[in-house]
Amino acid sequence: MMTPTGTRVITGTATIMLSYDFVINALAAGGIVAVVAGIVGFFLVMRGQTFAGHALSHVGFAGATGAVLLGVSPFWGLVALTLAAGLAMGFLGDRVSGRDVAIGMVLSLSLGLGLLFLHFYTSFATRATSLLFGNVFSVDRTTVHTLAMLGMACLLALALMARPLLFATLQPDLAEARGVSIRLVSVLFMAIVAIAVAEAAQIVGVLLVFTLMVGPAAAAQRLSTRLGRGLLLTVIIGLAETWLGISLAYHTDWPSSFWIAALSGAVYFASLAQAKIRG
């Protein structure tokens, strides 16, 4: 039951929360990434390449820790390596992106390398934790700008190729016959996925990119059979999970990535149950 006093207390704490710069930055960064990762993830889920996306983030971990070792910004190390790995996966096409064992080996090898790089650097446990699990409250204004620029580039590229991408995903043989280059579409898309993965890793860490890239899209695809509505639902679900997760983290002092992962899982399983009941 909500008394007038209770409402005032909540709006009061919300006002206090929003008066902190680190909270504003976290909400802005989280919002940008939720939109980008959600939309890119929608196509990733449809193409059945979610495991490839998951592996890309682990490659990014090796990139980030390697960059620290070399004295370069870990963010750009992460972007560079996920992009390189994404392009390679796209070029190799079906021969790799559908092979769970090969992808799993790349994933564990990258994580192992990342651990080695960390070992050489120092015993900085906090750095490892924030790379692996994210630390959205440490995002600064510059990072927000970078995320916005990269995110826009990502969505623009996706907008340019979405039509043949959808065609090649749904009907590869027919698309090829109509003149779509399956290879080109696959390479471009994996490059876009790599950037989106690098962005998601800034918010929830490399181990939890599934929560932003796959959770909202998979739930939306359960709830709608239409393309446009599915994409819109993905964005709404992603934003709600991220912002609510950040607020809960602020109020409880539990990690934000935990809350986002918990909400993402809850919404996905609820969508499964809802589809069961309806169907």
Add this chain to the structure above:
Amino acid sequence: MTAISLDGVTLSIGGRRILSDVTLAIEDGEFIGMLGPNGAGKTTLMRALLGLVPVSAGSIQVLGAPVHRGNQAIGYMPQVSSPISGFRLSGRNFVVSATNGQRWGLPWPGKADYRDADRALELVGATELARRPLAETSGGERQRLLLAQALLGQPRLLLLDEPLISLDPNRQHAVIDLARRVQKELGIAVLFSAHELNPLLGTLDRVLYLGNGHAALGSVDEVITGPVLSRLYGSAIEVVRLNGRIFVMSDQYEVERGDHRHDDAHGHARDHGHGHHHA
């Protein structure tokens, strides 16, 4: 007009010769049943007609023009590939994704695209079932959606690659009747590949039998004979007629039955170009 004309055509894949020096002509408005053992080149010939497999020697003309990739006058229904059964998208969204799906840009079809898709769906009687998600359609329903997709944009020639695979006899007849009705209504040529001759017996105008690098085109009585098929199989073949059904036997072993079972074992049809495909 001649729908398909092959003049001394040789097709090879990965150094393996699939067809050698084949000359034949299929007229506009003909319903051709294409048969032959696995690896005889049924899929390869279709892909050559679509401009996806280069011609090693000779020339192919489709509807009076040399083969070229992206020929809008050809409607193509590939073998059902496994990912289709996993999509949550509606059948209508799936079908319409192929209208101008090769163009760059956003995946929002225009009014004219939807009109064309709805016309094709009505033609195959799939308007109702196209509202359901693909994942919730049966094999026979999916074939109707794929046929609708092949009929987009008023094709003059239909290539149907093994539309009967993994359907029970009743559904097989429904698909054949549907293909025949559409072909009559539109007055177009159809090349219909299959593993078994009998379901097609009352429907086809002529039969095209591939085997051993050779091709035989003619009426059932001309082609389905011991001498012709023995040449195509490269072994002694006996043709047994029983109650209006025809059995192609090699050493008391029914050739077509064995092929069919072999094919069901690997349902994925994405493995083109390796000789090991469903030909």
